[in-house]
Amino acid sequence: MTARLPCPAAPGPLEDYAARFDDLFSALGQRRGFREYLAGLLLPRERNKTLTCLAGAEPMVGINDPAVQRLQYFLSESVWDPDAVNERRLALIAADPMTAPHPGGVLVIDDSGDPKDGHATDHVSRQWLGRLGKTDNGIVTVTTLWADERLYVPLHAQPYTAACRLPRDTADPNFATKPRIAARLVAKALQAGITFTAVAGDCAYGDNDDYRRELRELGLAYVLALKRRKGLWAPVYAAHTPIDAARALAWGGPEHPADWTRVRRRFRDGHHESWWAADARLGPWGPDEPYRLVIATTDPATLPDQSTWYLTTNLPRPGGPAAADSPHAPADLAALVRIYALRSWIEQGYKQVKDELGWADFQVRSSLAIRRHQALVMAAFCFCWHTWLAGNGSPGGTADPGNEPPLSLGENHSSDGQAAEVRGENQPRRGPAPVLAAGTAPGPRLAHPLDTAPALLACLVQRAPAP
DSSP states (O other), rough: OOOOOOOOOOSSTTTHHHHGGGGGOHHHHHHHHHOOOOOOOHSSSSOOOOOOOOOOOOOOOOOOOOHHHHHHHHTTOOOOOHHHHHHHHHHHHHHSSTTTTTTTTTEEEEEEEEEOOSSSSSSOOOETTTTTEEEEEEEEEEEEEEEEOOOEEEEEEEOOHHHHHHHGGGOOOOOOHHHHHHHHHHHHHTTTTTTOEEEEEEEEHHHHHHHHHHHHTTOEEEEOOOOTOOOOOTTSSSSOHHHHHTTTTTOTTTTTTTEEEEEEEEESSEEEEEEEEEOOOOOTTTTTTTSSHHHHHHHTTTGGGGEEEEEEOOOTTTTSGGGGGSSSOOHHHHHHEEEEEEGHHHHHHHHHHHTTOOOOOOOOOOOHHHHHHHHHHHHHHHHHHHHHHHHHOOOOOOOTTOOOOOOOSSOOOTTTTBOOOOOOSSOOSSSSSOSSSSSOOSSSSOHHHHHHHHHHHHHHHHHHHOO
């Protein structure tokens, strides 16, 4: 058997991480492309991380630069499997005690849309884009993420194809709704050995009866949001929507809470807030039923829109009649609030992969190339976790979650997923920044990423973000 040609080493700690994927690439050019692509994603840049940016070439006029063409071929034409890369990444996460998912974590499901021009790119169509808050031309990807109070890592991603792009519209065998795709990704997480206490998701998934049924068929617990005005048939004198059910609960103020229970939430910056939670009754949902409706809010009197959650769950109430027949352990109100609060970590993850790692900056057309780009972005994201935790762990080999914040390429969040204004000036520094470059660019073009990458990568993964 012919010996493999040695691959130029990636800068700094990236080489050890990249080397763990080498057996998934059959050619030297693929192994080199993998390293260069990850390095380009990780380096701080002032422009969108298109192929010219990742290769360090000049915008527009540098599109035909050999380094850019190599990355284009690596992403679009070469033969490698993005699913295999993602499986290896998850295996590395599971093998590291500092990042391995545990049963106390939560599996979060969500989708994210990004604007894209034209219709030549696979999956692009006119659809609702949550990031823009409107219907526009773009691409939507359904994603899963595992999270606890200290760590959050992306698991799987699948672009959504609108029915209008398929030959037989909704009757096409390849058509799948976003909740259906979400159920498939949850099943993939189970196949990958990811453990968690429950699935969490917003009202786009909580309102879907089929999605909740598929989770139950998988034997999974869930805590999902409902729209506050999601209507159900009921007698005229009964509640018809979750907000009606919440208003029917008795409340006499903090000293006489009646139906409400105080829930104490601790945020990552150390401060605490008092929330209130209660079991409500609406149609088939109730505290003693197999499926519960739980309201969590900062103010039971006014139920403010921005800080009130309407949740449905199949986790039984402790001591309730449904607990005896349920396959899941009972969960009190505080546990349910904790589970759903962790859902917000996926929003933090979106900020980082989009704003810092170029999730939506790809300039390729095919579905395969898009999925490859997404797999590489998630690999770069997890490299940051591996390197950060390796440098911040205790001598015993595990990080102290009470003292060390997670690596944030943007703004940190609280321990239960809600935003906290913890900026770079409050985070530990690792010493002075190293010298950025030892020499000049090799020619009349922008410096190649690998010319200055060791210093820049060290700066990225060993120091907190700038204020």
